[in-house]
Amino acid sequence: MVDIKLGSMVSEITGDGAAVVLIHGLGGSSNSFQPLMSALRGFRAIRPDLPGAGRSAIRPGLAGLKGLAAAVAEMLRAQAIAEAHFVGHSMGTVICQELAVSQPDLVKSMTLFGPILEPPAAAREALKVRAEEARKNGMSGIADMVSTASLSAKTKDTNSAVAAFVRESLMRQDPAGYARHCEALADMEPPDHDAISCPTRLVTGAEDVVAPPKMGENLAARIAGAELHVLPNCGHWTMMEMPSESAEHLCLQLGVN
Numbered sequence: 001m002v003d004i005k006l007g008s009m010v011s012e013i014t015g016d017g018a019a020v021v022l023i024h025g026l027g028g029s030s031n032s033f034q035p036l037m038s039a040l041r042g043f044r045a046i047r048p049d050l051p052g053a054g055r056s057a058i059r060p061g062l063a064g065l066k067g068l069a070a071a072v073a074e075m076l077r078a079q080a081i082a083e084a085h086f087v088g089h090s091m092g093t094v095i096c097q098e099l100a101v102s103q104p105d106l107v108k109s110m111t112l113f114g115p116i117l118e119p120p121a122a123a124r125e126a127l128k129v130r131a132e133e134a135r136k137n138g139m140s141g142i143a144d145m146v147s148t149a150s151l152s153a154k155t156k157d158t159n160s161a162v163a164a165f166v167r168e169s170l171m172r173q174d175p176a177g178y179a180r181h182c183e184a185l186a187d188m189e190p191p192d193h194d195a196i197s198c199p200t201r202l203v204t205g206a207e208d209v210v211a212p213p214k215m216g217e218n219l220a221a222r223i224a225g226a227e228l229h230v231l232p233n234c235g236h237w238t239m240m241e242m243p244s245e246s247a248e249h250l251c252l253q254l255g256v257n
Contacts, residue, residue, distance in 0.1 A: 004075075004079070006074070006075045006078050008051050008056055008057040008058070008059045009048055009049065009050070009051050009056045009059070009071055009075055010048070010049050010054070010055040010056050011030070011046055011047060011048040011049070011075060012030045012045075012046075012047040012048075013044065013045070013046050013047075013079075014037065014040070014044075014045045014047075015040065015041065015042065015043055015044050015045055016042075016044055017042045017043045017044050018043055018044065018084075018085065018108075019043070019044045019046060019076075019081045019083070019084035019085070020040055020043045020044065020045050020046065020084060020085045020086075020087060020254070021046045021047075021048075021072065021076065021084045021085070021086050021087065022036070022045065022046065022047045022086075022087040022088075022092075023048065023050070023072060023086065023087070023088045023089070023092030023093075023095050023096060024047075024049070024050065024053065024054075024089055024090075024091075024092050025088075025089040025090025025091040025092045025093075025114065026090055026091040026178070026181050026182065026185065027053075027142075027143075027146060027166075027169055027170045027173055027178065028053065028054075028089060028090070028091075028092070028169055029049050029053055029054030029055070029169060029172070030047035030048065030049055030054060031054075031165075031169065032089055032169065032237075032239060032240070033045075033047055033087065033089070033239060035239045035240060035243035035246065035247065036087070036239055036243070036246060036247050036250055038247070039247040039248075039250050039251050039256065040250075042256075043085075043254070046076075046079075046081075046084070048072060048075060050068055050071070050072075050092075050095075050181070051068065051071055051177070052174060052176070052177025052178070052180050052181060053173060053174075053177055053178070053181065054172070054173075056177075057174075057177075058174065058176060058177050058180065059071065064183075064184045064187055064188065065091070065094055065095060065098060065184045065185070065188050066098060066102075067184075068095050068181075068184065069095045069098040069099050069102065072095060072099065073099060073102075073103055073106065076106065082105070082106065083105065083106060083107075083108050084106065084107070084108060085108050085109045085110075085111070085253070085254060086099065086100070086107050086108075086109070086110050086111070087110075087111045087112075087113070087250060088110070088111075088112050088113065088115070089112075089113045089114055089237075089238065089239065090113075090114045090116055090210065090211065090236065091116070091181065091184075091185060093110075093112040093113070093114065093115040093116055093211075094116060094185075094188060094191070096110050096112060097110070097112075097191040097193070097196065098191050100191075100195075100196045100197075100198055100200075101191045101192050101193075101195045101196060104195070104196075104197060104198070107198050108198060109198050109199045109200070109201075109253055109254070110196075110198055110199070110200045110201070111200075111201045111203070111249065111250050111253045111254075112200065112201070112202050112203065113203050113204070113238040113239055113246060114203075114204055114205070114208055114210060114211040114236045114237075114238050115202045115203075115204060115211055115215070115216055115219050116210065116211045116215065117190065117215055117218060117219055118188050118189060118190040119185060119186065119188070124185075124186040124187075125186075127182045127183070127185050127186035128182070128183065128186050130142060130179075130182050131178075131179035131180075131182035131183050131186070132179070134175040134176075134178045134179040134182070135175055135176065135179050138175050139170055139171050139173055139175055139178065140171065142170055142178075143166075143167045143168075143170035143171045144167065146166060146167075146170050147163045147164075147166040147167035147170065148163075149209060150166065150208075150209065150210055150235050150236040150237060151163060151166065151235040151236070151237060151241065152205060152206075152207040152233050152234050152235035152241060153207065153233075154233040155233075155234070155235060155237075155241045159241070162237065162240045162241055165237075165240055166237055166240065193219075193222035193223050194222075194224075196223050196224070197224065199225065199253065200223050200225065200226040200227070201226070201227050201229065201249060201252070201253045202216050202219060202220055202226055202227065202228045202229065203229045203231065203238055203246065203249045204216040204228070204229075204230055204231070204234075204238065205230070205231050205233075205234030205235050205236060205238055205241065205242070206230050206231060206232045206233065206234060207233065207234060207235050208234065208235050208236045208238075209235070209236065210236040211236060213228075213230045216228045216230065229249060231245055231246075
C-alpha cells in the first residue's frame with residue numbers, strides 16, 4: 001500500500017491493474033471500503049479521503065460537490081489515470097455521478113452503495129442544522145445519532161462492531177470539514193442523469209433510511225440501463241453491514257468470477 005498526498009488530499013493506493021476509485025460518503029473515509037479490498041486483488045484500488053474528511057485537510061476555495069468531484073479528477077490526472085471503475089458510498093455516489101456526467105471518458109463503470117439523489121427541502125434544512133451542530137458542539141452528538149439511526153435493526157442487535165466503526169468514523173472527522181460536506185449536500189443540484197451512459201449497479205439496504213429502496217428505484221429510472229439490488233436486513237452502511245454481499249456485487253460489476 002502507498003499513501004499519496006496531492007495538495008490537501010491523501011489517497012491510499014493498493015495493487016496493480018485496472019484502476020478502481022472508491023469514494024466515501026459523509027462522515028466516512030478510505031476505511032469505509034476496507035471490507036471490499038479482498039475483492040480488488042488484481043486491480044489498482046485508489047481510496048481518497050476527500051478534502052476535509054479523514055486524513056485530508058480542508059481545501060480552501062473548493063466549492064460544493066462539484067468541487068469535490070473536480071478534486072478527485074485532479075488527483076487522477078496527477079497519476080496519469082485516464083479511465084477507471086468508480087465505486088461510491090452515499091455522498092460519494094453523487095460525486096461518481098458528477099464525474100460520469102462531466103468526464104464520461106474517465107468513468108468506465110459505477111457501483112454505487114447507498115446511492116442518493118438530491119435531498120428534498122426538509123432534508124436540506126436538516127443538513128444545514130447538522131453543519132451548525134458540528135461547528136458549535138463537535139462530532140460526539142452527531143456520531144451517536146448516525147451510528148444509531150443509519151444501521152439496520154439486525155446490525156444493531158447482532159453486530160455491535162459495525163456501530164462502533166460508524167461512530168468512530170464520525171468521531172474522527174474534522175467538525176469544520178464535516179460541516180462543509182453537509183452544506184455541499186444541502187446545496188446540491190441533480191446531475192444530468194440522461195448524460196450517464198456507463199454500466200451502473202445500485203446497491204441499497206432494505207432498511208436504509210438515508211437511501212431507501214424507493215430512492216434507488218428513482219435513480220435507476222433516471223440512469224439508462226442501471227440495475228438496482230436491495231439487500232435485506234441492511235441499513236445505510238452497506239459495505240460494513242453486508243460485506244460479503246457488497247463484495248459480490250462489486251465483483252459482478254467488475255467482471256470478476
